[in-house]
Amino acid sequence: MNIENIEAFVYVIHYGSFNKASEVLFLSQPSVTARIQSLERELDCQLFDRIGKQVHLTEDGRKFLPYAQQLLQTFQKGKIHLKQKKALPNELRIGCTVSVSNYMMPAIIPKMKHKYPEINFKLMTGITDDLVNKVLNRDVDISFVRGVTHPSLLSAKFYxxxxxxxxxxxxxxxxxxxxxxxxxxxxxxxxxxxxxxxxxxxxxxxxxxxxxxxxxxxxxxxxxxxxxxxxxxxxxxxxxxxxxxxxxxxxxxxxxxxxxxxxxLQTNLITLNGENTLFFNSILDICKGLWGRTKG
CATH class of the missing domain: 3.40.190.10 (Periplasmic binding protein-like II)
Known part of the structure; x- marks a missing residue:
């Protein structure tokens, strides 16, 4: 069954005419008509009664409508999910100070892995100055550092x-x-x-x-x-x-x-402005769940 035929069927019902549905789908009206006819042949029934310019659902059309809507919604959700997966990196590189590496990351990473199972995580330990430079040079995506401010960095007081x-x-x-x-x-x-x-x-x-x-x-x-x-x-x-x-x-x-x-000791979470905000916010949410509201 062609999903484009189902789409045409749902759009004709939603917009009330073949003409309006064709405009929204960027198709000619004959193309929409052809898709509906193809769907009717597949289902071996008539979906619409056509009276002049008016179209009305037949009894079979009313029965099929909820299934068509569910099929189209499932297809659209699948497309969105695939786009989101493509937008996510294969690897997230996280820098951290020694104390964060020793005492926080073993609790944070399993929850991040559960939330983003397709992503691999690479942890790098260092001192604050080196970690800040790695973020600025895009050698690290997100980092836990001592309290710092920089115009190119998004920074949140973490702990x-x-x-x-x-x-x-x-x-x-x-x-x-x-x-x-x-x-x-x-x-x-x-x-x-x-x-x-x-x-x-x-x-x-x-x-x-x-x-x-x-x-x-x-x-x-x-x-x-x-x-x-x-x-x-x-x-x-x-x-x-x-x-x-x-x-x-x-x-x-x-x-x-x-x-x-x-x-x-004040620890901040940093990343480049406008980048990695999805993971930045996810880590903050996880940490609040683990240790309550961050202090300060």
Missing amino acids: EDPIRLYVYEGHPFIGKENLTIQDIGRQALIFFECGSLDWMRIHRVFDSLKESPNIQIQTDNSETAKKLVLQRAGIAFLPGLSASQEVKDNKLFPIDFPETAGIA
């Missing part, structure tokens, strides 16, 4: 991860009130450095001390810093996401004090 002091099980700071910077500065400290302004604020907390803080180990990897704390090599300031599971398991304990309140 704020509080930086807190974490100690191991049995540490004397647990349950202790009125801790001072001096108390913390005397402890064996493991410093996780990620090069952001937020970490500079942590350093400045100790500027008032007469003696330098007792920093015994420095690392640029939050997982390394966390594992060293678990091994009781010292205590460390860590992003909350990196320590969330260990806090649940009562292996690490956050210690709060006024001087570091409000210090957090």
Whole structure:
């Protein structure tokens, strides 16, 4: 059965005449008439009564109409679906900082894969400056970076991860009130450095001390810093996401004090203006579902 014949049948009914249907379909009136006649031969029935310039559905025509409409709608939906698939890339390249790669992407990617099963995902980890340049140069489609602004980029504040002091099980700071910077500065400290302004604020907390803080180990990897704390090599300031599971398991304990309140790592989602907005919005929606409303 020819879908064009079904289309002509539905359009004649919708517009009330062969002439108007032919105008909408960009066909001549004889061509529309020929399509209806072909459909009638296929169905072995008469679909219209023609009285002068007026056309009326026959009883058989009324019976066939809902099926014709459903066939045409199904065909049109299929065309739209195929066009959408053709418009989607084969691969989506996502850049991310180490913390996002370690603690967020394992939850985000399966949901993106479920939503876009035909797309392959390529993840690249790096520092913010490099990731921004990769987006600007179209080497990466979308990226998670520290808070940045750029006139060529669409940017949305994605998450704020509080930086807190974490100690191991049995540490004397647990349950202790009125801790001072001096108390913390005397402890064996493991410093996780990620090069952001937020970490500079942590350093400045100790500027008032007469003696330098007792920093015994420095690392640029939050997982390394966390594992060293678990091994009781010292205590460390860590992003909350990196320590969330260990806090649940009562292996690490956050210690709060006024001087570091409000210090957090801000993560933004970026892409080039006018590009990849479908995936950009999808990732934001997924993240809101996983972690609630993004902070800030």
